[in-house]
Amino acid sequence: GQQVMQIPQYQHVQEGEDFTTYCNSSTTLSNIQWYKQRPGGHPVFxxxxxxxxxxxxxxxxxxxxxxxxxxSSLHITATQTTDVGTYFCALSYSGYSTLTFGKGTMLLVSP
Amino acid sequence: SQTIHQWPATLVQPVGSPLSLECTVEGTSNPNLYWYRQAAGRGLQLLFYSVGIGQISSEVPQNLSASRPQDRQFILSSKKLLLSDSGFYLCAWSRNLAVEGGEKTQYFGPGTRLLVL
Structure with missing residues (x-):
């Protein structure tokens, strides 16, 4: 089956620093999506x-x-406290109705 | 515009009790529907998905079941809850690819936080 790796699992940065999360698939993708989940909230496309x-x-x-x-990668330049949350990649494979979500990268930004 | 509702928002249930979580979608027809579970601080685990009324695909064998009695209604159930069933349950919808083609973008509901004691 399809395997997805998302790294890092967690990152803590100071406000103003940059942040990057990476997502890797074992097989070729049809497309990829990114979602953000704020603490206590639900994933948002x-x-x-x-x-x-x-x-x-x-x-x-x-x-x-x-x-x-x-x-795929997601890069945030000059992070702000509003960027706090967990970022998920979601992989789409041809012929499949579902998405395969990565485990997410939790971002914490200190002011 | 489309909206997705889930209830209840939070639930505390004793071990061995039954469960029924409901999800409804408005503003779209024949959506694909999904149930996910998220343990604290963890990723999204797909439990069930449905491409039409009465059509349910199970991704993970467990003591949960799902039903889709109406086009825009998706229900997650259990006859006897286990401690390990605690978590954040998320319902999501996407456009039906067979009908509309294109993207598989999923739109999530607000979720139900379940604590089994």
């Missing part, structure tokens, strides 16, 4: 990447899809 090598930006967040469509 952030973005979907479909094309090989695709890069998308949302303000201070940069999402990248690998050339081989097997890995």
């Amino acid at each position: 952030l973005i979907q990447l479909v094309k090989s090598g695709e890069v998308k930006k949302q303000k201070r967040l940069t999402f990248q899809f690998g050339e081989a469509k097997k890995n």
Whole structure:
């Protein structure tokens, strides 16, 4: 079956520092999605990447899809306390109705 | 616009008692529906998903079951709760690929926090 690895599991940064989480799949993906879950809340869709090598930006967040469509990253520039939460990648494979979620990266930002 | 509701928001139940969690979606038709469980500080475990009324796929064998009596209603049940059933239960919906094609983006409900004592 499909395997997904998301690293790191946890990261604590000072406000203003950058943050990156990585997601790797054992097999080629159809597309990849990223979600954010605030403490005590539910996962919220952030973005979907479909094309090989695709890069998308949302303000201070940069999402990248690998050339081989097997890995992805989420980079946050100059973190703010509002960035606190757990970031999940969700992998979509051709022919499957479901998404395979990574275990998530918990981000803590100290002021 | 589409909305998804879950209730109750929190629940404390004794071991061995039954469980019924309900999820309803508004503003869309024939959605795919999903039940996830999240242990404290952990990832999302897919429990069940449904692509239509009466169609349930189970991802993890356990003492839980799911039903979809109506198009936009998804119910998670148990006859006898175990301590290990404690967790955060999330319902989600996505557009039906067979009907609408394209993305599998999932939209989550607010969740139910279940504590089994």
